[in-house]
Amino acid sequence: AQSVTQLDSQVPVFEEAPVELRCNYSSSVSVYLFWYVQYPNQGLQLLLKYLSGSTLVKGINGFEAEFNKSQTSFHLRKPSVHISDTAEYFCAVSENSGYSTLTFGKGTMLLVSP
Amino acid sequence: DAGVIQSPRHEVTEMGQEVTLRCKPISGHNSLFWYRQTMMRGLELLIYFNNNVPIDDSGMPEDRFSAKMPNASFSTLKIQPSEPRDSAVYFCASSFGFDTGELFFGEGSRLTVL
Numbered sequence: 001a002q003s004v005t006q007l008d009s010q011v012p013v014f015e016e017a018p019v020e021l022r023c024n025y026s027s028s029v030s031v032y033l034f035w036y037v038q039y040p041n042q043g044l045q046l047l048l049k050y051l052s053g054s055t056l057v058k059g060i061n062g063f064e065a066e067f068n069k070s071q072t073s074f075h076l077r078k079p080s081v082h083i084s085d086t087a088e089y090f091c092a093v094s095e096n097s098g099y100s101t102l103t104f105g106k107g108t109m110l111l112v113s114p
Numbered sequence: 115d116a117g118v119i120q121s122p123r124h125e126v127t128e129m130g131q132e133v134t135l136r137c138k139p140i141s142g143h144n145s146l147f148w149y150r151q152t153m154m155r156g157l158e159l160l161i162y163f164n165n166n167v168p169i170d171d172s173g174m175p176e177d178r179f180s181a182k183m184p185n186a187s188f189s190t191l192k193i194q195p196s197e198p199r200d201s202a203v204y205f206c207a208s209s210f211g212f213d214t215g216e217l218f219f220g221e222g223s224r225l226t227v228l
Binding site: 034041042043044045046049090101102103104105106107 | 156
């Protein structure tokens, strides 16, 4: 079974600063990896995904993530954050086979202040 | 296009009462998922359907919980009788198949059991 660890429950950062949200996963087979974002009082929406190919994945709102198989990581980065990026970010993994559902991490709250 | 529609958005009820949460998935999607979100446990998958058939309900916490999908455009999650520990936000999500893991979430139903 797969699992996801998001090491930071909360990341405070100033506006226009760079940010990295960390995600590590565990699985015995090859995986698909995802980042979802949840704004207050809303459902989750897909930010980006890695299925195969290039290990650097670009998503919406200027975010990107890099798949590192040897480190079993999929960290999310943005070079310059905005106030509007304040939200909870969830890393998720699914196994590359059959009826494999998403397993989510506990989430990282990104707090951007002016 | 309409997204995943959930109702009610908010429900406050007393312990012992029956609660029914409703979901209309995106038209054309053939997979539907019910998740529960709490501060303590994060996002938990309760049950999922493929082509209206329940595939895995191992995440349903107790016999008090039941879910149905009578047709491709409607699903319900029922809790009977409800207990205070059931208080959470319940999300419905839909997708086209399992291949890519891209789930489309509704805005959630916030349940408070007094």
